[in-house]
Amino acid sequence: MTKLPDLTSDCASCAALCCLALAFDKGGDFAIDKPAGLPCPNLDAGLGCTLYNRLEAEGFRGCAAYECKGAGQRVVQELFKGRDWLKHPDLAEPMMAAFAAMRQVHDGIELLETARTLDLPGALEAERQALLRAYLPAEWTLESLAAFSTSGAPVRLKAFLPRLRDWV
Numbered sequence: 001m002t003k004l005p006d007l008t009s010d011c012a013s014c015a016a017l018c019c020l021a022l023a024f025d026k027g028g029d030f031a032i033d034k035p036a037g038l039p040c041p042n043l044d045a046g047l048g049c050t051l052y053n054r055l056e057a058e059g060f061r062g063c064a065a066y067e068c069k070g071a072g073q074r075v076v077q078e079l080f081k082g083r084d085w086l087k088h089p090d091l092a093e094p095m096m097a098a099f100a101a102m103r104q105v106h107d108g109i110e111l112l113e114t115a116r117t118l119d120l121p122g123a124l125e126a127e128r129q130a131l132l133r134a135y136l137p138a139e140w141t142l143e144s145l146a147a148f149s150t151s152g153a154p155v156r157l158k159a160f161l162p163r164l165r166d167w168v
């Protein structure tokens with residue numbers, strides 16, 4: 001089976017995809033409103049966060065708590081060869097789409113890996129492994145990622161998880 005990806009964020013290997021792609025509402029977790037697809041005004045010219053060491057103090061508790069589960073750096077490095085949307089604005093849309101899809105993939109991998117720690121009977125364990133293979137292809141492309149949400153794997157995972165109730 002393909003090696004598991006890193007499931008924790010590595011912002012230094014990303015291109016601030018969460019700071020571009022995600023929307024947030026002004027309130028207890030965010031000091032400003034930001035729509036999806038608009039770069040956060042707190043980004044610097046190198047796509048670093050100017051508030052990085054004081055996010056909570058500046059009212060961005062939501063940013064401090066956010067975890068992309070490794071989807072951001074994977075999209076940037078594996079699918080876009082380290083390029084970024086600031087130097088290549090035409091990449092913003094495909095990068096955001098790939099980020100959303102990869103986030104779904106990594107969420108699924110995390111759940112399936114958590115299920116690995118349960119003492120599942122053989123048939124369920126075989127299903128878990130089969131599902132994990134669907135989430136761990138040898139390679140992702142923009143096309144295969146775009147097709148993932150309708151590939152059947154997310155629906156299979158959704159049906160699989162409640163069946164683990166007796167082993168949790």
Ligand code: SF4
Pocket residue numbers: 018019040041042043048049050051052060063
């Ligand atoms: S405040 Fe910093 S971490 Fe949060 S979205 Fe803006 S640039 Fe990103």
